[in-house]
Structure formats: C-alpha cells, structure tokens
Amino acid sequence: MFDSDSRYAALKWYRKLRLGWIFNTSTFIGNFVIALVVTYFFDGLGYGEAVNYVFFLSMLSIGLWVTEAIPPFAVGIFIIATLLLGFGTDYIIEESSPVDLYVGTWTSNVIWLLLGGFFLAEGMRVVELDRSLFRFTIRRFGSKPEQLLLGLMLTTGVASMVMSNTATTAMMISSIIPLVHLMGKKSPYSIALLTGIPAAASVGGIGTIIGSTPNAIAVGALAEKGINLTFMDWMIFGFPVGIFLVLAFWKFLVSRNHIKGLEIDLSKLPKSTDKVDPFKRKAVIFTLIVTILMWLTEPVHGIPVAATSAVPIVLLTMTQVIMADQVRTLPWDTLMLVAGGLALGIALVEVGLADIVMNEVNSLPIPTFGIAIVFSLVAVLLSNVMSNTAAASILVPLGLALPAPYSVAVPLIVAISCSCSLLLPVSTPSNAISYATGLIEQKQFRPGGLMLILLGPATAMVAVMLWSLVFV
Template sequence: MPINSKNIALIAGPAVATACLILVDIPGHPTAPAMLAVALWMAIWWITECVPLGVTALLPLVAFPLLGIATGSETAPRYFNSIIFLFIGGFLIAQAMENSGLHKRIALNMLSRLHASPLQLAMGFAAATAFLSMWISNTATAMLMVTIALPLLKKLLEEHDAEEVGPMAATFLLIIAYSANIGGMGTPVGSPPNLVFLENMRVSLPDSVPSFLEWMMIGIPMVLVGLLVLFVVLGPQLAKLPWNRSDGSQLKQALQALGKARREEKFVAWVLTITALLWITRSGIRSEGLDIPGWSSLLPYKGVDDGTVAIFMASLLFLLRGEDGRPLLGRESFPKLPWDIVLLFGGGFALAHGMQQSGLSFWIGGQLEFLRSVPLPLMMLAVAVVIIFLTEITSNTATTQVMLPILAAVSLANGLDAMSVMLVATIGASCAFMLPVATPPNAIVFGSGMVPMHAMVKAGIRLNLIMIIVVTTLIYLLRPLLPAI
C-alpha cells in the first residue's frame, strides 16, 4: 500500500481510537472514553475522506452496540428521522425542477432583463443563482448558471484581447460560484449544514428549534448582505469588461427558444410555491413579545413537521402527469437521490446521540468551563474563524456534524447562548471561497479552465475575512428574532 495522507489516515483512525480506549479514563461516565474513541475515528476519516463519507457514517451502527454506548435499535433510527425526510422531499422537488427545465426558465427570465452592462448582468446571474440555491442543489445551480455564462464569456474572449478580458471573465465566474454558496444560507433546505443544525437543536434544545420562517428571518438578510459584500469586493473588477448591450441578446433568444411553459413546468412551479408557503407558515413566529401561530396549530393532532410537508408534496410529483402522459417523477428518481449525503446526515445524528447518551458532551463542556468568562460575541467570532477556514479543506457537512454537538455541549455547560454559537458555525460552513476543493460550485467554475487558482485564492481570502465579521455581527443582531432558550 503506497504511503500517502489518505492511507496514513486510514490507519490513524482506528489506531487513535484504540489508544483512546486504553489510555483515557473519564470518571462518572464509563462509556465516554469509548464514545471519544469513536468520535475521533470518525473525525479523522471524515476530514481526510480516506474512505467514502457514507462508510464512515455507518461506524456508529457497529461501534455503539459493541462498546456499550447505545443499542443497535436505539442507533438505527437516527439514520432516518424527520430531518432526513425533509432533505429527501426537498431533493425530489429539486429533481422535478431540473427534469422539467423550470430552473432554466426562472434563470433566463431573470437574466434576459438584466444585460445592459457587465455589472448588471453579473448582478442578474448572482440573484438568479442565489435564489435557485435556496431551493435546489448548489451544485446543480452552479452547473446551470456556468453553462449559460460560458458562451457569453467565450464570445468576449474571441472578440477581444484574451489577456485583458481573461481576469474579468474569471471574476464573473467566481461571482456565480460564490452566489451559489451564499444562496444556500437562505432556507433550511438550501444547504446540508442547515439541516444538521436543526437536528442538533432538536437533540440539545428541543423546545427552541427554529421554524422554516424563523430560519429565513436570519437567512434572507444573510444572503442579501453576503451578495452586497460580494459585489463590493469583486464588482469593480467588471467595470473594464468590454460590453455591448447586444452581447446579452442571446439570453433573450435562449428564453424564446424554450417557448411557452409546458404543463410539467407549471405543475412543478405550483408544487414548489405551495411547498414553500406550507414550510414558511407551518409554525408561525415565536420570539420575545411575539407569538403568531402557524397552520399546524389548527390540526386536530400535533406532530406534522417540515419533513411531513416535504414528503407529501414530493409524492404529488409521482401522481401529476406532463404533456407526454408520464408522471413528473418516476421510479428512476430514487436511485438518483444522494444516498451518501443521507448516510452522512445519519452518521452525524448518531454521533450527536452517542455523545449525549455517554455523557461525553457534558464532560467536554465541563472541561471548557473557562469559556464561561468569554463574552458571547468573542466566542462567536472565534467559532466563525475556525469553521470558515476549516471548511476550505473539509466537507462542510462533515465539519458541522463533528463540531455542532461539541459546540452545543460547551455552550450549554458554560451558560452561553447555544443557538447563536451553533448558527455561526452552520452559516460559516457555507462561506468557503478560497479553494476549488472547498465546495462543488468552486470546483465547477475552476473546472471551466477560465479561473486561475491564484484568482480564486485572492478573491476568496478577502471574502472569508469579511464574512467572518458579517456572519458574527448579523447573527448577534438578529438572534432576538429566534426562539429564546
């Protein structure tokens, strides 16, 4: 076996876990050393991705029963809970949008109205990308928008000096990638770390889990400010891009080529709209001095959640039929689900359960008692710095799966506002702008061959540093809109 970082990590994971089992003793919590061993093993394998993420996620199903942390029947349900079904339902609706071409029509409708200048067109791309990323995969959104942008940019490169236009074309593509990352902050279904946050809140603070609308009261301002920062940093670089109003005419031509909206597009648009409204209005708003009930309070039985809504509305897509008589979604939709991410979610939720069950989370919180004297804004700032730069080299979903249970325990044990600290970590996980490996949208624009590594690093590090302040400040200021703990 050749010696490289992944092979070293492959051995280091179980080796560190074994050493932990032998050497570590935590008084009062007999299974906590075993839980620490499993957590370190999973963290090493997740961060290095020496095996598929889903394989690491399955470790608790074997380790917990063998080490006495939790039984198999207690651990298995963590892999398929309501948050998982919210993700599956949302992904099925997103798949229907892509199958019908609705996402392309939405994008072209927005872009065809904004092409008078390079800056205006870039703003159109950013707005369309961010909006779509709130509802469908950031990867699919970035791929669609780059596909639309590349012909425009290649035309400019052919007609003008490539050395002069190239850096500005790279900036244009970076704006698309970064807008996809920023847009994912807007809704709970916009990015996997958001769902990880909701499940960890349900485990740690079940009475204070934000509703869909309450999340958006934080997420939408974050998206708007994030896009503003993006254009303050990168917008001026587009001023020199040579441009005629006619350069954007092919956007209108592409929209006209789509023709009138087909039946399947209309059905998917209605399903998406109704789903969003049901999500937003289900729980109402609960904050200091304000309590507006949602529609779920009118039901005779309590228990309907966002996962219920997602699956119900996604199921309609298997019943509704398009102009060709075929259902909007068929049996081929289930193999297309990202089961590796589903397993990754489940493994993280099992990890959080094991840390609570074993008492490890409470012990970690006690060891960091000195943080009790740290002001909350300073704690939030430190978390933002660590998470934003850590996710440049690791999966943001895996990072939040490992970090959020620890941050929850530390915050609760030391009297800090756990929701604020966990929110900073969650939103910060979407702020990976420096490297192609940080997020799929970054990789997609880098793969176009028009974005040099140095351009991404230079733009990304500036955005990282600014977003550390933005994320910390906005969450601190908007926190009163969310349920009190």
C-alpha cells in the same frame, strides 16, 4: 489543462493500475492507529469507557472526513454501525444501552426535509425551470456587465435556497460557459463569473433550512434538545444574511476585477431546444408554490416541515414529472452523510463528551462571546479543508453545551459559517464545479475566499445574536 498537470496525470496512471485501494486502505489504517493513540492518552483523564469510545470514534471520523480514505457518505454509515456495535452489544462496552437514538436519525425531520428539497430541485431541472431562471435574469438585468453579474449571482443565490447548491452551480455555470469562452478565460469578467456564481450558490443557501446541509444539521440538533425552529424562523435571520453576503461578494468582485465599462455579447448564449410538456411545467410550478407556502406558514397550520416534504414527493411522481430512474439519481449519499453526522452529534451529547469539552473551553480566560467567535472561525476554517457537513456535525453538538442564549445561537452561527468556505477549489462542490471547467486557476479563488472567512462569521454573529435576543 488537466492533462498537462503532472500530478493529475500520475493520479490517472495510478488509478489505471487499480491500486487506489492500497492508498485508501493504508490511509484508513493510519487514521485508525492515530485515533487509537490519541484515545490512549485521553483515557488517562478517567472519564470512562463510553466517553473514550465516542472520543475515539470522533477522532477517527474527523480523520476519515479530512483524508477521504472512504467517501464522506460511507463515514456516515460507519459512524452509525460503530455506535450500534459499541452501545448495542457488550463486545466493546461492558454494559449495552438503547441505540434507538442513533438509528432514528434516518427518519429525523432533517432527512425528510432534505429529501423534499431534492425532489423539488429535480422537478425544476426536468421542466427546465432552471434555464428559465437564467433567461429571466438576462431580460431583467440587461447586458451591462456589472448589472448582469449581479443578476446572475442573485438568481443563483435565490435558486440555491430551494435547490441543491451543487445543482444550482452546475446549471448556471453551464449557461455562462459560452460567454466565458467569448470573453477569454483571462478576462476579469470571466474570473468574476466563475468565482461569483459558486460563491452566490454557497452563501445563498444560508437563506433557508434546506438551502445548505449544515443548516439542517443545526436545526436537527436543536430539535433533539427540544428547541424547534420553523422554516420561517430560520428565514428571519438566514435570508438577510444570504442576500447580504451575495451583494457584498458582488461588490467585491466589481471593485477587484474592474469590470465596469466592459462590453459583452449575449447572442452566443445557449438556447433551449427541447420541448417541455406544458402540463409537467405547470405541475412543478404548482408543487413549488404549495410546498414553499406550507413551509413558510407552519406556525399557522401546524403541519411539520417534514410532513410537508411529502407534497413534492407525491405530486411530482404522481404527475410523472419524476420517474423511477430519476429517483435513483437523487443525492442519497448526502442523506447518509447527514444521518451519520446527526448520530455522532447525539452520541457526543449523550455520553457527556460535549459537556466535557465545553467545560474546558469555558474555563479559558475569555468571555462566552469570545468563545462564540472562536467557534465561528473554526467552522469556516475547517470547512475549507473538509466537508462543511462534517464540520457542522462536529461543532454543532459542542455549541449546544454552551450556556443560554449561546446554546441556541452558536449552532446557528456555526452552520452559517460553514457555508462561507470558498478559499480552495475543494472547499465546496460549487467551487469544484467551476474549477473543473479548466477556465479558472486555483489562486483566483483566494481573494474572495479570504474575504468571506472574515465577513461570513462576522455577519452570522451579528444577525444570529440579534435574532436570539429578540426571539429566543
């Protein structure tokens, strides 16, 4: 499929000539110039050089995230380095200021929480607990097409609450490929599978702090303001929202694709041939149970979730479930991106740029509730064309400047809305994995993507506002 696409073929030829660096360099310079021009006009407002500097960096970062002139994780590194240059020296801003806040994002609770989640996900993959989840789904939900689709989506959604959404999608997509080949790529059921699984992985991740990177960014930003959300605090509203959106998307697919009455043959599905060490499997199960229980019971024992994240790191390496080579393959680039995003958010708040923007927003002739709606829609729309982590990094600090209780609710609404971007193959890595199979067309993502653009933010608004009224 891809080789027949002239644009893809041209891109391959372009890369073979090793001229890709010319495009990336020119794009970087273009973004730099645009950011400079926009900042030149912003400077006329007279907010001072520190505000202007952070504004320039924000504009440049947004451009780099959208155009991907450099990888998203490299933007994160660039943000921290540029903040250190601007505020830690007198080369750009005349008076230097402490920069520990920006460097400290590397050791924030969010980073350790995500790292613990990465180790758990890798451990589950090594001992094939992921495949066991798939086989359990088959046994539990049977072969009726609508029930099997529900089972696969629920399994994907729940698994993505403790595993990377990308890894969960890759695991489930690889398991159903033989069935898709059997049914044919034009079959309504194949379309339902290849759109339903990535959607379930994305919205299922809403259920826990570690389920989606925007969740962790929102929690980290609130923690900087002295508002600490426990693992269980998030699940009170996040878990119901995640499950509801999975069920709503399943119902949408069943209705739209008319899959009732179809017959499917499960005998072609792959079976595991590798033998798994029983000791290692038990070690992963034990580690998984202990870690999740400690995360859920943080209010009881008082051990921070970041400290609990050391449990899977220590136990899974001590029992040799995860070896040094596997540690090197973990998504360290995600941590770099998150650290940079958190640093940019801190800078927006520290220099007062977030307050400036929100003062202008608050002066608009709409109520604060309307502003919260705008934030949620902007979040889901931005996340469809750029990294949801980047979108959350930009919008969450701005939401913190709203009056209470919106200063707590809006960052959470933004995080959830960022996980509902499923309009395009590039909107989320989960969609990209499904699209890369060559068995689904880009236009087939649109109906479900449009549905979630509306339903996702609306559900987030209702759930988070109710939670904030009761618990905040």
